Amino acid sequence: MNGSSITVTFILTVYKDMNSDKNVFFIVVFLIYIASIFTNITLMLLIYLDTSLHKPMYMFLFSLIVNGLIGSTAVWPKVMVILLTGMNTTSYAGCLIQIFLTATYGACNFTVLTVMAYDRFVSIFNPLKYHTIMTPQKVRQLLLAANLVPVVCVLGQVFLTSQLPLCKNTLHRIFCDNLSLSSLSCGESIQSRMTNLYGICLIIALLILPLLLVLLSYVKIIVFILKASGNIGKKAFETCSPHIIIFVNFSTASLFCVIYNRISPYLPGEANILQSINYLLVPPLLHPIIYGIKNQDIRKSLSKIWKRKIWTI
Template structure:
C-alpha cells in the first residue's frame, strides 16, 4: 500500500516536550546557524578569490564547508519554522528526503576527513613528492569519490527504507533520520532485515572504515613526529591540529548520535536536542573558526583582502563617520 497517497503524516514528538524552552532554543539555533553561514561564506570567498589558496588542502576544506552547509540547511531552517509555528508534522516523503540529506552529510563528512587525512599524510611523509602525488587530476577524483559514492549508496538505503510498512507514526526526534524512520516499521520481515543489513554495511564502509584509516594515518604521523626535530614537530602539529580537532569532535558527535538512536526510548528528549545540535549545527561553525584561527595562510589571505583599495576606502569611511 502506498502510505503517502492516503495522506499519512509523521509527528516529530520531541517538540511536544519543549514547552517554554522553544523560544530560547530558536534564538540559540538562529544565532549559531547565521554565524555559521557568515563564517563559512567568508572562508569560501577567501579560498575562491585568493589564488595562493588554490591548493589541495584548501580545496578539500572548501568541499567540507559546502557539505556542512548542506547538512545544516537540510535541518535547522525547518526546525526553526516548527519552533515558531508548532506544526511538527511531516510527510513520509519529506522525512525520507531529510534522512537522505542527513546521512549523506555524515558519510561525506567522514569521507572528506579521510581524504584530508591522506593529504596531510602525504605532505608529512613525502613532502618533496607532494605536488606530484596530489596533482589536480587526483584531487578532482578524490573529491568526486568522496561525494558521489556516499550519495549513491545512501540513496539505495533510502529506497529500501521507503518500501517498509509502517505501523507507528511518531518520530522521537526533532528531525528525521533513517534509524528513527526504520523504528516505525511493523515487524521484522525479510525486507526489513535486508534494509537493516544494507544500512549496517553502509555504516561500516562510510563510518567505521574512514575512522580506522584516519586513526591509522595519525598513528603513523605521531610516530614520525616523535622522532623529528623540534621545528619539524611544531610544523607538523600546526598542519594537523585543525583537522584532528574537527575529526575528534565529529566522530564523538556521530558516535553518541548512533547510540542515542539505539536507546532513545530510555533517554530524555533534552539529550536528543543536545546531540542533534552537536552533530550538524556545531561542526559547520567549527570548520571556519578552527581553520581561520590555526591556519596562517587563511589569516594572510584575510589580511590581503583588508588591504585591498576598495576595502581600505570603506574602512576609512566608516572610521571617519564615527
C-alpha cells in the same frame, strides 16, 4: 498506514515536551545557524577568490564546508519553523529528503576527512613528491569519489527505507532519521531486515573504515612528530592540528549519535536535542573557526583581501 503513500504525515513529538523552552531553543539555533552560514560562506569566498589558496587542502576544506551547510540547512530552518508555528509535523517525502541530506552530510564528512588525512600524510612523509602525487587531476578524482560514493550508497538506503510498509506515524525526534523511520515499519519482514543489514554495512564502510584509516595515518604522523627535531615536528603538528580537532569533534559527535539512536527509547527528549545540536549544528560552525584561528594561510588571505577592500573604498 501504507509507507509507500506520499500523503503520510509524521508527528515529531519532542517539540511537545519543550513548552516554555521553545523560545530559548529557537534563539540558540537561530544565532548558531546564522553564524555558521556567515562564517562558512566567508571562508568559501576566501578560498575561491584567493588563488594562493587553490591548493589540495583548501579544495578538500571547501567540500567539507559545502557538506556542513547542506547538513545544517536540511534540518535547522525546518526546526525553527516548527518552533515558531507549533506545527510539529513533516510529510513523508520531506522526511525521506531530510534523511537523505543528513545521512549524506555525515557520510561525506567522513570520506572527505579521510581524504584530507591522506593529503596531510603525503605532505609530511613525501614533501618533495607532494606536488607530483597530489596533482590537480588526482585532487578532482579524490573529491569526486569522496562525495559521489556516499551519495550513491545513501540513495540505496533511502530507497530501501521508502519501500517499508509503515504502521505508525509518531517520531520521538526533532527531525527525521533513517533508524527512527524504519522503526515505524509493520513488524519484522525481509524488507526491514534488508534495510537494517544495508544500514550496518553503510556504517562499517562509510564510518568505521574511514575512522580506522584516519586513526592509522595519525598514529604514524604522531610517531613521526615525536621523533622529528623541534622545528620539523612543530611544523608538522601545526599543519595537522586543525584537521585533528575537526576530525575528533565530528567523530565524537557521530559516535554519540549512533549510540543515541540505539538507546533513544530509554532517554528523555532533551538528549535528542543535545545530540542533534552536537551532530548538525556545532561541526559546521567549527570548520571556519578552527581553520581561521589555526591556519596561517587563511589569516594572511583574509588580511590581504580586507586591506585591498579598504584601499579601494
